Each structure stands twice: as C-alpha cells, then as structure tokens.
Amino acid sequence: MKQLASGSYGGNRRSSGRSHIEDWASLQIGERVEVWPTISFRYTAYVDDRADDGRLVWLVEHGTGSRRLYVRGDAVEIFAGSHKEFDPHG
Numbered sequence: 001m002k003q004l005a006s007g008s009y010g011g012n013r014r015s016s017g018r019s020h021i022e023d024w025a026s027l028q029i030g031e032r033v034e035v036w037p038t039i040s041f042r043y044t045a046y047v048d049d050r051a052d053d054g055r056l057v058w059l060v061e062h063g064t065g066s067r068r069l070y071v072r073g074d075a076v077e078i079f080a081g082s083h084k085e086f087d088p089h090g
Helices: none
Strands: 030-038 043-049 057-060 066-073 076-085
Touching: 030 057
Parallel strands: none
Antiparallel strands: 030 043, 030 076, 043 057, 057 066
C-alpha cells in the first residue's frame, strides 16, 4: 500500500497562501517557487530554464540541487515562492 507522508500532495492545496501559477511562460529564471507534485512531497525550487511558450520548465530543487523537467500537463502544480531569487548555477 502506497502512503503519502504528511505535507504531501492532497487536502487543501491553497492553504499555503501562495499564488498558483497558471501561466508557466510568466516564470522568470532564478524565481523561487513551491512545487506540489501529485505523488510526491512538496518542495522549494528555483526556475532554471523554461520554453518561451511555457510548455516546459526546468526546476532546481533547493537543498539537493536536483534538476527536474516538467511538461505542461504533468501531474504537478507550481506556486509562487518568496520574492527571493537565486542563481542555481552559482
């Protein structure tokens, strides 16, 4: 049986008080975001790159440095993080 840990996807997704980002084309390189995958834990990340049309976005997970590609339609939601920006390349 698969269990999701506390704080993972589910429940009231708007409880963080952060704005849901509908248009991924509006994301800026270095922008801090909160990532809510459907079957995993929420995490903070920084936008590393994105397609001009917003269909693809590369995110670098804060803390681990793992780089992940998301395609529009993937089971993930992206929320605005703090206004602090970060250069994931150093």
